[in-house]
Amino acid sequence: MRDFLPEDVRRREYVIGIITRVYERYGFEPLETPAVENIETLMGKYGEEGNQLIFKILMRGEHEATGKADLALRYDLTVPLARVIAHHQSKLPRLFKRYQIQPVWRADRPARGRFREFYQCDVDALGSTSPVVEAELCAAVSDALTELGFSDFVIRMNHRQLLSSLLSVAGVDAAAHGDALVAIDKLDKIGADGVRDELARRGIGDESRTALLEFFQPSAAESQLDRLAGFVGDDAVGRAALENLQSIVSLASATSAAGKIRLEPSLARGLSYYTGAIMEINVADLAGSLGGGGRYDNLVGMFLGQSIPACGFSLGLERILVVMGERGMFPPTLATAPADVMLAVFTAADLPHALRVASVLRGHDVRVFVYPDADKLGKQIKYADSRRIPFVGILGGDEIAAGTVTVKDLASQTQQTWSQETAGPKILEELRRRAES
């Protein structure tokens, strides 16, 4: 887990700001949940591996010595959302679109762009089974990534029911579907031969293996739906899934996600709660995904005892930051100094005057750093320079007597004396001029 120094925070806030504005434009509303959940809320929702990666909190007081945990740290933003829907149902609208940008914690081994504390930027829409939901989610994340400066991302899409259908058609027992999916999901990483071996190890028969590898062969995007329709044949589950995918792709082509979606029949995604379309978003220079999501119509029912359709998408903040950093995608104006101007004085007796002038400047929304000690002027200016503060306001006896301030421009090494009231607007004007040039 990491500390974020000022420049890091400014980069994070920049990305979060853009994502938030885009999500708001799509009618999503903000939601926040506590970092800590009851341990039963989380256990069993993320599969066996997930259970082990959950940070568990020791009971307090007299129970501490038992070594038992009753609470746990948030592991994703989807399960807490399902709990919120169940808990606050009467206060929430029938169609509820929410975004949530908060940290989650996993006791995982860190890797590039993967940390034990990381932020997810989630959007979810609840209450409708319409494919408009999936199309709008794809459009929203496309807009967010585009506004951040990405143009080369791909939204890979598949459907859980299509996977089920293909496995059935290939003769894999329903009980072995989970095992088979784990193997197929690795096609990208270990290739066809690797998947064939892993399927064999997991007890999938030879004929099924051959059929599956044919189904999941890469092929041209435009023919993908027809190809899959051929494999599915008249399996009702598979046909419904394909129809759903077709609707989503067709609706998405009316949005900013047009041309971004690629059907990928081998995409499985780890989490067990998905029931319909599943999505993952990738760029070439990152091995993992920038985000992913899908439809999960039964998860809310686990908390509420009543099914509520739901579909969501989650962007990984740290993954986005890693790629943006490596590609140099942050605007240069972001590396801001701590202030627009630093006020310097010659003697400690002048400090009250500096505070008064600071107050006037701040009234104009100028960011002011008051140098707190009457160090030698050279030392004070050196500090401003080292912090890249562009201006130093000097208050000597003459300035104080005349109600002025001498403002030194550290870049040009020129200085001008202004009245204390006009100095603020002058500084802001000059900074605007520089930002535009």
Add this chain to the structure above:
Amino acid sequence: MRDFLPEDVRRREYVIGIITRVYERYGFEPLETPAVENIETLMGKYGEEGNQLIFKILMRGEHEATGKADLALRYDLTVPLARVIAHHQSKLPRLFKRYQIQPVWRADRPARGRFREFYQCDVDALGSTSPVVEAELCAAVSDALTELGFSDFVIRMNHRQLLSSLLSVAGVDAAAHGDALVAIDKLDKIGADGVRDELARRGIGDESRTALLEFFQPSAAESQLDRLAGFVGDDAVGRAALENLQSIVSLASATSAAGKIRLEPSLARGLSYYTGAIMEINVADLAGSLGGGGRYDNLVGMFLGQSIPACGFSLGLERILVVMGERGMFPPTLATAPADVMLAVFTAADLPHALRVASVLRGHDVRVFVYPDADKLGKQIKYADSRRIPFVGILGGDEIAAGTVTVKDLASQTQQTWSQETAGPKILEELRRRAES
């Protein structure tokens, strides 16, 4: 711990936004630290009670069964700051002013405005012992509270060395100072007689008790410094502390904190790491404080092995929200609908058109909720109305053929048909007009 539904989040973001802008204006820079710290970083820093209120995280994997904790949840933002200063010293400036607005966790019994997960809004300045630091901190929190709409707050101020001096002068053994302070800190709550009893229970002799209660008697603010100087006499520690307080108050009178500071000799504050001035900020209608802080010149040294002077102030977000809620201080424009306009269609075949128009409107920065199903129009409009979405854009066959959209104003029950390109600016213009009237 609580969930924050959309309206709650918008209120929180409103307050955090104002505090952030004020802190930035004072030259403070953002810092963030992880929610989870090594347990040794936190233990022993907050006193015996603090140790018990820390949420501890169970070791993972094979060590889970030991029932031991190696990590813990952040308890405040000051100790993590001290750790950051020690850990990243080479990357940080000699004078470092940071703000940090993040949640902390305490296994405390909840009360009004007090929760187990709560946000602190901290500002700290490191690297200078100048009283300018304290004065600017008081000014910054005064500005923040004033911009939030508070006008009736008081900054109570005292000095840890002054307390020491007064206790010594009253004949209390250095070893008993801690005990005596706990009793004196309760003067507000339990009155002079209560404090006298508690001092007795803690073994403070009769003469000392009488002297202390005289020292800590309420008195007119303007004579406070003189009175205290009389008690302190020529005790060097006490005189230096009084001189420091006098400098702070005099400097603060040149800032927006002028007239807000009240010296209060019985103010002790719980945390043990303070070494100089201590502050607490109160309003009449909240029993606890809105925030507090002080100088802690030795805390960084516990991590770095080298002392770095430091002073900070922390505002409690939830306390501020409770009072603002009760006083009705939030701007009415905050209770925003999820969108500016909802798009409705008659048939499912029209949904791609709705997505296209949504995209055009969003391009103008209009917040658009696309109703995802072709329900009866009355049902769709009823939904918009229940969500207080001010406009409904209707796309029927005529509109689609003509490239227009009919926009219904739900408040006036009037409607107008505009071209799809001009609808966005028209809607925004009307919303601006309403916000201003």
